[in-house]
Amino acid sequence: RLLASGILEIADWLLEKLDSKEVAAGVLSVPLGISKQAHSERIVERCHEFGIKVMEGAKDNIPDEDSLEACNEILATISRQNLEKSDVVFVLISGGGSALLPAPIQGLSLATKQEIISTLSKGGADIVELNTVRKALSKVKGGKLAQLLYPAQVVSLIISDVIGDRLDIIASGPTAPSPVATDSATCKDILQKYDLIHLLPQEVNLEDNNESLPAPDVFKNVDNIIFSCNKIALDKSTQIAQKLGYATLLVSNTTAGEAKTVGSKWALITKSFLDEDLDDCFNHLKSINYAGNIDQVKSLHKEFATGAPILLLGGGE
Secondary structure (H helix, E strand, O other): OOOOOOOHHHHHHHHHOOOHHHOOOEEEEEEOOHHHOHHHHHHHHHHHHOOEEEEEEOHHHOOOHHHHHHHHHHHHHHHHHOOOOOOEEEEEEOOOHHHHOOOEOOOOOHHHHHHHHHHHHHOOOOHHHHHHHHHHOEOOOOOHHHHHHOOOEEEEEEEOOOOOOOOOOHHHOOOOOOOOOOHHHHHHHHHHHOOOHHHOOOOOOHHHHHHOOOOHHHHHHEEEEEEEOHHHHHHHHHHHHHHOOOEEEEEEEEEOOOHHHHHHHHHHHHHHHHOOOHHHHHHHHHOOOOOOOHHHHHHHHHHHHOOOOEEEEEEEO
16 A cells, blocks of 8 residues: 555555465556656556556646545555555655645535645745645645554555654654644634635634644554655765765755755755855855865865866755
């Protein structure tokens, strides 16, 4: 039983280690169009051979009727299996999982939830605020999927796209407990902060949703495993680049901000580096959370001046 984006390759890796007789059922909720990509066709075919449905949705990373249908199929599959403690459920999670697993709470339509999340995003809400609201307005996020899978043994394989790798924030934490039992109150605070509380229909009761939070015992059967994240990817990329002869500078794995703004800062870093204005370059680097010192930048520039290829690496959200 599987979900999220960027996971076809993970599913492929997992299925290589399993016999088709060991797989009772499965559903992959993936981004629209991904199964049409050349490298994905073989994996989709293998999934079908194992009886795993591959369903696409969430165009432009926005929950839609297609991703809602995929989520409903996941929930129906769970219901049909009558899971027991001896069953093992693999949940594959990566960035984009929030949009690919929409299940609005009672009284809230998908369209209204879309409007809330879209307006928050455009208004500058960060990923923690966005996913806190998503959890409170969902029947499966915030550990509620784990509750539906109980008492089965759950293994969640997770690719983190979140700074700090908080399990409850990655894809809104479908198999992770929230650190506090007040997400609904926090949700209300966030909606008030961005002047969006009026979008919640009167029949939506966030306090009732709080009462449905999973009991701690639910998570005793859950293993949440982060096997890839910004830091892991950057460290591995640095190793490979150095083996290929590049001089490298690992800038940061915690850069946060709107993509256009951060991209502009990277352009300024490049320009000042090429113009040999290393003080200016250093200041721009610090603006995206570079924690090193200017001597490292000067050392990299010396190697560049000798004709060595260089690579600056950075990541974040």
